[in-house]
Amino acid sequence: MKNIKITRKITQGMYVLTTKEGGCIVDAVSQVSAGDEPLISVAVMKSNYTNELLKKHNKFAISVLSKDVNPEIIKTFGFNTSREINKFENIETTKIEEIDVINDGIGYMVCEIVDSIENDTHTLFIGKMIEADVFQEKEPMSYGYYQEHKEELLKVTTEKGKTAWICSVCGYIYYGEELPENFQCPICKVGKEYFKKQ
Numbered sequence: 001m002k003n004i005k006i007t008r009k010i011t012q013g014m015y016v017l018t019t020k021e022g023g024c025i026v027d028a029v030s031q032v033s034a035g036d037e038p039l040i041s042v043a044v045m046k047s048n049y050t051n052e053l054l055k056k057h058n059k060f061a062i063s064v065l066s067k068d069v070n071p072e073i074i075k076t077f078g079f080n081t082s083r084e085i086n087k088f089e090n091i092e093t094t095k096i097e098e099i100d101v102i103n104d105g106i107g108y109m110v111c112e113i114v115d116s117i118e119n120d121t122h123t124l125f126i127g128k129m130i131e132a133d134v135f136q137e138k139e140p141m142s143y144g145y146y147q148e149h150k151e152e153l154l155k156v157t158t159e160k161g162k163t164a165w166i167c168s169v170c171g172y173i174y175y176g177e178e179l180p181e182n183f184q185c186p187i188c189k190v191g192k193e194y195f196k197k198q
């Protein structure tokens with residue numbers, strides 16, 4: 001492939017995908033059909049704990065993030081796993097249909113999973129929308145905007161005496177003089193060639 005970065009030009013947004021007990025940041029959301037009960041799809045990595053939770057609870061909420069969302073929400077849900085922390089501890093949420101949605105979001109949609117497709121790395125979950133609301137009229141954050149602004153959004157600072165390597169795909173930071181042999185980003189799985197030294 002000459003340049004896979006063309007995929008970054010597919011217009012996607014930034015969302016918090018939640019279910020009971022956890023959730024994560026996603027950009028791979030799309031509307032499959034319109035009508036009174038639209039279908040929404042979301043692709044979730046099999047290695048994410050959220051994938052396991054979705055298969056257990058069969059329901060999800062998508063909170064749409066705005067350009068001026070508190071970046072702590074992205075850090076908490078995008079760079080941590082609910083296997084280790086309670087992501088809801090310091091983030092304000094409201095329970096809708098038993099699922100926490102993000103108060104700082106533009107709004108939410110809650111869906112019941114009606115279908116799923118497995119591939120090697122991801123499950124594509126398809127949900128029927130059962131509840132939705134708009135909290136505030138703001139400009140949504142696109143995935144392209146996140147890519148262009150992630151360093152300032154995540155306020156990347158190098159800890160004194162430490163070298164930071166930043167994943168140019170998702171923004172994950174690895175601290176260490178050199179990246180280990182065969183290193184892969186734990187978040188988006190790209191190789192070490194995608195990391196930039198700070």
Ligand SMILES: Cc1cc2nc3c(=O)[nH]c(=O)nc-3n(C[C@H](O)[C@H](O)[C@H](O)COP(=O)(O)O)c2cc1C
Nearest residue numbers: 024025026027028044045048049050078080081082
């Ligand atoms: C900008 C950004 C976009 C992401 N998009 C997706 C996505 O579309 N699907 C996905 O499964 N993970 C995506 N992730 C990765 C998950 O949010 C991340 O792996 C998270 O830590 C998983 O948490 P969990 O183990 O609690 O599920 C994205 C992360 C970032 C920072």
